[in-house]
Amino acid sequence: MVYKRLYIQVVIRAILLLLTCILLARIMFLREYVHASIVVSGVLIIETLELIRYLNRTNRKLAQFFTLLQDRASSQKFDGFEPGGSFRELGLQLEKINSLFQKERRENEAQQNYFHYLIEHIGVGIITFKDDGNIDLINPAAKAIFAEKITPKLASLNKYNPEFEKFIYDLELNEKGLIRVIIANEIFYLSVKKSLFKLQGKNHWLISLQDINSELDKKELDAWQKIIRVLTHEIMSSISPVSSLSEHLLKKIQDPDKPGIVKDPDGNLMEDLAEGLEIINTRGQGLMEFVKHYHSLTHLPIPVLEEVQLGPFLDKIQILIEPECKKDDISIMLDVKERDKISLDPNLIEQVLLNLIRNSIQALKGISAKKSISITAGKDVKGLQISVRDNGCGIDIDNMDNIFIPFYTTRDKGSGIGLSFAKQIMRLHNGQISVRSEDGKGAEFILRF
Template sequence: MGFKDFRFKVAIRVVLVGVTMAGVAWSINDPNMIVTTVLFGLVSISQLLELYRFIARTNRKLTLFLESIKYSDFISGFSADNQLGSSFKDLNIAFNEVLEAFRKARSEKEEHLQYLNTIVEHVSTGLISYDTEGQVQLINATAKRFLKVDTLRNIDELIESQSRLYKVLFDLPTGKSTLHRIEGDIQLSVHATDIILRGTQIKLVALQNIQPELQKKELEAWQNLTRVLRHEIMNSITPIASLTSTMKDILIEDLTEKQGQYELPEEAVEDLQEGLGTIEGRSQGLIRFIDAYRDYTSIPLPKIGKVAVKQLLEYTMRLMKVELRKSNVTISINVKPESLMVNVDEELIEQVLINLVKNAVEAFEPDHPAPEINLTADVDRLDNPQIKVRDNGKGIIREALDQIFIPFYSTKSKGSGIGLSLSRQIMQLHNGTLTVESESGEFTVFTMTF
């Protein structure tokens, strides 16, 4: 067994090399032993080469092991030189265990990748990713169905078949979303985000068909609108019908004919005048309601331009200055950063701000000790600009929070009920949102997010 031990064989070779080199040193000083010296020299060289070959076998094993890891070749094994001793056998076992661990890790990685690929292929959201050159890295079955393609290697291939969608994909900023209608009854919500993959910038786009949800929300909106319209119209028509019937009865009972002329008692005349005045008032109210509905449904498309938020808020404050002073309301403006800009239609957004500030003023009770409105602007965690209108008034009851954006719903006795719904519609035309947070008796905050 000792001759099979690697260390023993190395020691033997080193000893033999030493003996041979000693023979060379001994014979080289004797001129009569030139041949012997040459033979000793040749033997020494051959022994050194054999020692090198023997030692290099370990280096080759290590090189083979590292190359197996480098090229993911985990099929190879190490056992051919186990007979060289326990140290080699232990090294082979360690190498094989490491390769087995890599083999198992790669297998789990491939299974996980296959699992993710299956999920991506079966989700109802279309996914497509491409680099800065337009080379498509990933596209799932849903995206292919939306784009009406079997394969897509480069995003530029959409220029001919889906030119409008192609423009949407390239113009859509990171973190933003937009709506796009394609042929048929499909309304897509398009959302884009950027990722860095192995040093390459990749744009990931999600395409989601929101048409079913839109139809559901549209139906709910029409039901709410119909309910409000029915309520408002019936509030006007019912007293008109009732008064008309009463006036008819008055004419039947009190109208008399004398000498070819019709006469009415003074009391009946007063009742008719009162009834006609009431009918006129309710009719005018119905006309105003119809005008408000017309205004709500005829908002012009926004003319987008860059606007300084601080300048926008200061202008709004100047417009409301007289009303604020009359109501003894303190107003403050805080914009961070002061150079904050938004891409909006300035006139439409001014209309939203005026409406929100006006509502805030009207939210204060007459005996409020210190009415205050705060206009603040900053960016949210997604770097979207936002403007907040906060007041410390009576707040909005929880039951009304879900209703205040419904057209013609109002918590005020003389309110038209279109201000907030109109404001939200304007924000939606800017691909933004208008939300509210309130605590009854404490505060109300309206947030405009662009």
């Protein structure tokens, strides 16, 4: 519609201009039309100027609008074309487009202000930087962690730890890492996570920083308290009967009328002494065994990593444990969904898996339903994992927090070091072990690499 009106306006002016030219050509050489020729020439000039003015005015209006389009941040209002003119509809449409751009600008400004407010008030430290290491943004929480002004270069963080910059570049995307820093001669531990986003085709890196000293202190205190409780229980369980029994035997061999003088031995006394010494020896051996287990937990071997094919590796474990499962009528199933190689110490991980399977065998004792243990290997969003699952008695929710504590056990003859050993071995592999369980519905232990 707009184009048609523009076309008609230009055509009308062009036709009038052409007719005027023809008329002038007809009369300009006739003497009797000299004055008419002058008038027609004036009309021709006026028509030409009007056409030029019309086109220039249209060009100016369009140029004004397209200038506003180039600068979306402009808050100027487009004037539009005169009411009733040939460009009235175009003017209205252009005005709508301009209004949309202004609305978008206001929304963008509101969104920027919202995110700026979030970044400024969030309790997590935020630092963004480009590929060249130039820092774009440091929020107040990050400034509070370092307690001083940071220069706009990522390398400036090396003053808190010489490996800080390298640590950040080496950190995997969307993975968390822990780094030790020294700020104002005080040691802190920071949890660091790295993300990547693009703006106008350029990489921008975002790292979040959290001071986890208080959380670590609380966890460490809780761990020490739990370990001390277990150690106290184990030591007192061995020492109390030894102390009580030795006191009882001393009373038996001493003459009550002559303190410090030993009675003449008789058959009954020697029998009591032998029995008491045997009990003391048994408790002493138990205490020595406990100390040996403690020593094994504090002197773990360094993993010797190899590229291991998961299928054959787990097949071997199934063959090793199958005779023990058959004794208790337990079916053991293997499901390997991941055929890639994995870097691990086969001897240590084999020991961990055998311990987990034997725990499952113990959990299945007394179960009347069909007993089964499944070993599964595959990948999920968190990476490669190996899981051991059973349909046994499960783990009580109150015990799930304690099962990885050294020497904690719910079994009468358990040592309480198997799961603690597994946790430390997985940590040496930069992995972790976790458990899912519901009391009475079995348990699943998951090794994540």
